[in-house]
Amino acid sequence: MQVPEHFIELSICMSEVLDDVGAGKDTVIERRGTFLWRECMMKIANTCDGKDSECFHFGSQSEGTTIPGLESDIDFLLTSNEVVNIMKVWTDWKAGMKNLLMLRDDTTPAQQYLLQIYRRDTPEPETSLYDDHFVRKYSGQVLLSADRFKDLIDKQIENRKDVTRNGPSVSNTPNWDIVHAIHVCKPLPEIQKWIERCKGRQWPPVHLLETARVAPNFLVPAGHPDSDYKREEWRLSPNLIERMLMFSFNMTQIKCYIVLKLINKSLLSKLVGDSITSFHSKTIMFYTIERTHPSLWVEHNLMFLLWLCLNVFRKFLRLGRLPHYIIHGVNLFDGKLSKVQQRCLLEFIDSMIRSNLREVFDIDIDKIGCRLQALSILRLVNTGEIRRVCLRDSISLLLKFECVFIFLNRLFTFKYQMHSCITTIKQSIRYLLRKFVYSSTNIRLKTVALDFIKHLYALQNSMHSSYCLQLRTIIDSKVIRRFQYSFDTDVASSRLKLASILYCSGHIHAAARVLENAEKRFHSKVKAVCNCRRIDGDDDINLFNAMRSDKSVNGFSELPFAFCVNFSRQELYCTPFILLFEMNRNITAEEVAQRNSADKKWMDSAEIDACPFLHYLQYLTYGALGKRNKQLHYLRCFETYVCHGRNRNNMHHRETALNLLGHCYEMEGNFIKALCFYVMSLHYSGKNNAANWHVGRC
Template sequence: MSRVPDYAHNLSLKMSQVMDRICVSEKIVMKRRISGLLRESLFAFNHKLRDKDLNVFLFGSQIEGTTTPGLQPDVDCIISIKNYNVIQDLSAWQNGKVNLLMIQNENVSPGYCLLQALRGDAPLPQEVEVDDNFYRDRMGRLLLKNTMFDGLHDAVRNGPAHSFQGVPGLEDSDFVAALPCDLRPVQAQHWFNQHGEEHWPTSGMIQYCSNTRCFVVGVGKTGIANEKFEWRISTSFAERFLMFTLNITQIRCYVLMKMILKTFIKQRFPNSISSFMCKTVLLHCISDTRSDAWKENTLFTCLSFCLLRLYDCVQNEYCPHFFITQNNLMSGRFTPETKPLILKNLRYVIENNRRALLGIECDYFGSFLQSSLNGIEIYIPTHYMPTFIAWDILKNSALAISIEVKVLLRDVNNLSPRLAMQKLLKFISNHYFQNFIFENRKAYRLLSRYLFSTLGSILASLNINQQDNLAFKKALSCMSLGLDTDVASGKLKLASMFYCTGDNVRTELILKNIEECYDLSAVEPMCGCYFFKYAQPREKFYRLCYESIKECALLKDITASCVCFIKCERNCCPLELQHEMFRSKQENIAYRNEYEYWMDMAVVDSLPYLYFMQYKTYSRLGRQDDKQKALSNIARTIDVEPNLGHRETALNLLGQCMEQENNVENAFKCYARSHQIRGRYNWAKIHICKLLNKLINN
């Protein structure tokens, strides 16, 4: 990096400017990381509460913040099976777990291992064959096959990953099933034992990495005899930590490498150079240089240095893993036919660097850079605006919360009220809270609010006709802890409870408070029940998403989750909405996918439900003008709000209001429109039949 062209300084600044404009900025990177860690904590919280024998961790460019819209990243998830204990020494054997001994010798590829089965009652080799997932080798050892996770439901296999698309509340995701290993791998001991100096990685970083867990994932070295039995050692936690320590210039350099890869290499040679190789090359380059060499005005020089290093790696077919240096990531990666062509493309990029940069099609980088160099104002499409990206990040967090709440409620939906309360109390007990690590406590606070709201509603529903003041006070206390879930949903459940107890005055007060807090110019509905494409949000919502980095406060102030009632809350749910709990008949359940469990609950968007509750309350109070205004607001919301997740339910509620107004024609239109939106699992069919029967009999 010693010889720097005269134009490099100005070009670097222009490149940095363009990267900032397409949202590879410190603020957006930080937002992506906060959101990713929150979602990871939500998964951890949910699985712990439900006593699931697995953990889910997020890795890759989304949580690192090293992505752009044009790179189209998936969410990389590692599913760690907790009941397994992968050990490197028999002294780490644990009773009650499936213990597997890592075998790493000269017959095993570097960066990989074999897993030998051990007995469950003693740290000794397993002699008896367990099942078809094990294979006895020539030495008599029972080895675990790396194909044991094949056949995951609705997944497409891609190396060790299983790809899921259209999962509610999540972007398209690559899930990698893995087994945990709490000890650092023997093959990486040399890296962990090095003494960090002042430059990157420092001794503190090395110490932190040495304490992170690793995984083994089910994929072997391609083309070898042991391919079905080798397991790849993954140091994803250590890699993620190091990526979190990079400055914005280093992150931009990595993103540019991926853009160049996509423009000049991937189209013709899709399985040649991977993003992980680019990341590894970047880490080696940072390790070999001084930290102060990576500045905004040296971006071009740093990128050139990384590309030269990548070229050498391809030419020598040698790219050592950053932690396990014996593992050559490029071994056997290129054919004699493709290697010269790949080198030719890389050489073109290196020798014609400025022209190559202008030729980057990904994210319009080349066009934007040309405009910037010519002094022309850059026009950025909407989906590259920082405000849009910030909205998308917040939306993903809100949808993750929505779906995790419903997963928890699914487990209690068909229980008796008392059993449901016991399970919810177990979920939100102090014992669970105290056992969470610090990062997961934010997720605990977010989800527990929804659970408190449901717990209070069940308690009130159970005692609604028993005039039990003590139980009612307890219910009110629980529901008060769930008022700050978001702008409206927790308060709407409280209003429903008062409405169903006949307390119209307090119902009206709560509804009025919700309406005052629900800023129609800023608040966006959020529903993670099923996958649908969100329309462009409000301008004020955009701005607030970008300006604030306090994600939890944003979720509380400018998002409105759908309101959800499970069956044992029935007495605190208006009769018109109770029908939705029974929309799915037994014979139709077979047609549902595994993510449609919310159909056994009554779920409605907050805003139309607010107006529906106003209509019902004002009807009781005899305030005709307010009642008609609420009715008009329901109809207007259904027509103009683009992001309603349960529009058909809102139409069913509006239809029943129309029936109560003796407006049969419009009631029928509401039900017909509802049925058109969702033909199966919709109570609108029953409403239509009842309406026709009523008309015929009259």
């Protein structure tokens, strides 16, 4: 067929524009690595909690097939490997488990199953509705209802007012689709039929088909819209196979898919709203790649390949059905696109094909159309390269920030569970360390396990130091050297913990040296990260662009993040005296009752942002050394940092920072100014604030 002459130039321009807006190879690889890392982190965490379960990230974020302007949701799937046994035939029954038999007949829509309950003590069908999640079919069979299963998940979520349901998803987290699924490890005829159909083709590759043959699939709680049993039905989802197919894409295929999604969200949505999803675009990509020679998938053919994809889409719109790529008999238009909408889309796609894709210049997401026009005219390759590096590094920092936040949050949950445990803290730490060391023997989990070990080892050292100070035992150099193992966790928090221990133990000169080192590392681009509080705009891509304005991510010797410093009650003796009030921040029992589930995890400990704590320790340390000028210098630095508006979005515990600043002025004998800072602290947080104690003292 005749390829329009301008397609080659337009293809190169589109490829460069996509690189500029965050779809370059480095970013795609980093997105994939980030979400696979998060899966490993959750796997280890669940193992330590005694749960045999798996967590998966699916969708655009984990595939690396998105850009900031698409604002893609995060798709998260959880499945348990215990308790539930899925049966294809009753002979698969296992004693002591919840046995579920997959049922379907000629009237059941493709991809859908009913799950019949079998007894735990004998391989016979259950006859009693002893569970609220069971329903009885007209034939008398007792089924596990998908809708009632989602009701159970809904009731288990603490902040239920924020819960949203979207298909099989039940989530209370904005921009997250969270699906609780049941895994199926047995061979399924739908999957085997697809594998046989694909044999001998150039794509998918043979090794992928062999892996797909043994890959687990999932049953998610979602019924067919036209089914009589849509409230009871479960949908078969081959998510892992689809992810393998996406991971086999080369960069041209990834960019073609992203442009399809851009067309969908920027142009087609104006015609049919959100009826066309990224899964429709993904399916069109699968069919196009399967029918196209691999040698065509190169950068200068990008627009021609997009044109082929739209031709495939037009063909399916004319047929009135878009077949699921893997599962035979499923029409992806069902329940999504009416016949009127299909005709409307057909007219637009047909017009787009006949105009040789002129409409791509109308894509407004991330100003794709404007960028294309400018690049076609000017081809500013050098400035384009600079913009590309800026956005790539900004996205990289954002991905790392999200990883760090989730990691710290999970780590703090471990600490909270240890304090709530009937065993001693030391026993709990040893138990977790053994679990992490065991996980580190798995090559896939090793990196994450070592990160957990570093943080837990630092806590163990700090608690041991506090115990030594309680017994008035001298802290030797061996204990101090152990802290070095955790120094690279972030910019400053481990060093500040060590400086606090040295100050409390009377090693003032050593504390000053550690603080000097911490201050040098605390450059202006460091971002505070808190595991228990988020600030609006924490994940704004522009914020991370400002962080990397002087040098790229690769130019940093370490990630520019500073974690909050936390002292538990087991670290009393290596904590500055004034922070002990933070461990008893409530005046009345009523205040404790007002704490939400997140507050309960940290409000019985002292938590302070790294930079304010650095300046507070500097004030104490240089005062103890008799260096009055330095002491006053750091008091001014402390006050400037806390009171300057530009730092408000980088402080998660501003009320605590104000309390420490007030204490500095108490030590200066300026009680009026100290009282002003305590009152200011109460202005930000009137309840569960140690400032209530400090005001009383003043």
